[in-house]
Amino acid sequence: MKNVIKRCVSLLTLFNDKSTQISTEYIRDNISSYRDLSDSAFKRSFERDKVLLREMGYSLDYVNDKWSIDEGYNLSGTSIINSIKKNQNIEFNQFLNTYHIIKKYIDSNSENTNNINNVSKLNDAIKEKKRVSFKYQNKIRKVYPMGIKFFNNNWYLGAEDNKKLKTYNLNKINDLKIGNKSDLHDKEYKEIKFSWENKDHLITIKLNLKKEIYLINKNIFNHSVNIKKQQNNLLNLEINTYDINGLLKFLLLTNPKTITLGKKYKSLLLEVLDG
């Protein structure tokens, strides 16, 4: 592990000196512990180190733009801290100090990162108003990313696809590619509504269930409460939601005693239930 850590820190220092388009040969020549390795051993070590750096939040990507003469590796993944550092309205050392104190009490090193490694790249694309493409549920999507949102232990990307704002679960985004061109739009969305694919139904449902069952399951789906009445431990609720999949999950988990819902939406829920 000691050597791996040394190599990874050496890689970071190398990109610190010369942050863009570094060739594989340059990397090998300038890091002593790579230099003496055979071609195949170097390749294995370098790939392993890239994965370790990715787990930490760094992206080491090979850039091969057909319009550019240079090609090579770029290091990214620290644009947020750099932008905070440059912001004169922020007391940077105080920010960093708070960060380190909080870090002692919360453990963010869980392995439950899945595709949130994409967050940094998506965030840059949002700020630079770029277009991105990715594989989502077996289809290639080309969208304008607008914002991210946390919901029910998952991160979602809100993005405009064919002039419609859609929500994509970051865990299901694969093969993310960021376009080269910046400032492609001037769109702003104040609120990302959860709309799944092309369905966009506002559903109003009345139900009654135990209060504690509602409390532990309410974050399963995005909804707003119109009416809430409590009788003993039973809640009578009227809620609005656009999230039909989430609503079905909520109903399955909470098993309410009664529900009141339009016929059209009952059919929709049955359709989802039957896959």
Next chain:
Amino acid sequence: MVKKINLTKVGNFISIIKLQQIWTIDELLKKVDINYDELLYLLTILSDIYSKNGEYFFDFDIDAENNKILFNNTSVINDMETVTDLELFKVYTLINIINLDLNIDTLTKNDINSFSKILKDAFKIYDLENENQIDSKNINLNTVTTIEYIKLGNDKPEFYDVEPLLITSNLEGSVLEALDINDSKIKTFLINRIISIGDDLNKKSKQKYKQNDIDVIFDVKDDSVLLKLNKYKKKEKLYVAKFRNKNIAIEFFIENFTSANVISPDIVKVDVMNRVESIRALLTK
């Protein structure tokens, strides 16, 4: 004794030593959350690294007599950023799940709020505070309290006297690690299953029961459901996963009914299908 020092720990160390040139050793150990042996291990690793132009990555002097350490950092280390967007993003997520109240002198609630606001503005993050998501769970770390908690797979709350220690996350969500005062054991509690917190809770006796773990064979309609499982095995076209008990397995397959189907055992399959049929009956009325 040197604990596992990983790359994240090294990054954290580099970020901290940039804050000031001279540290008292005790203060540095506390801040980085390591012991003296681990500090020496970190210093040994980092002092072996050279920057591209041949100078040491960093240089230090230890004055053990006066309990001090002096860092002569090069511009390379000062310019290098080890706090990644991903790390900030994960910290932001955890501090926004709950109303975190750190019981320490050096940090106020205002500091946490302003830290969170800076990150919210820096990331393009839309509101976490949906009406239905506001949780008034004021977890005061390192202070003994009582929590009312519904275990996974159950629907009745139980009461625990605990000392909250750490907030973390796993595949099931954000988690509170706390010392159970009565059992003298560290236990984990899913934060969204904590119903209430406070010393004034009307405690009821805690039921103790033990259930055995269970293997469930299932097929999947949507592969992403596998991301929610810690461990599973593929058996031809089917999958096998172990759950801590029958109730947890049932809850998992009810929640993910549209993505995975239970094949066996029947004690899980029947309960899942009964729940699905009960909802189907409500929808066809």
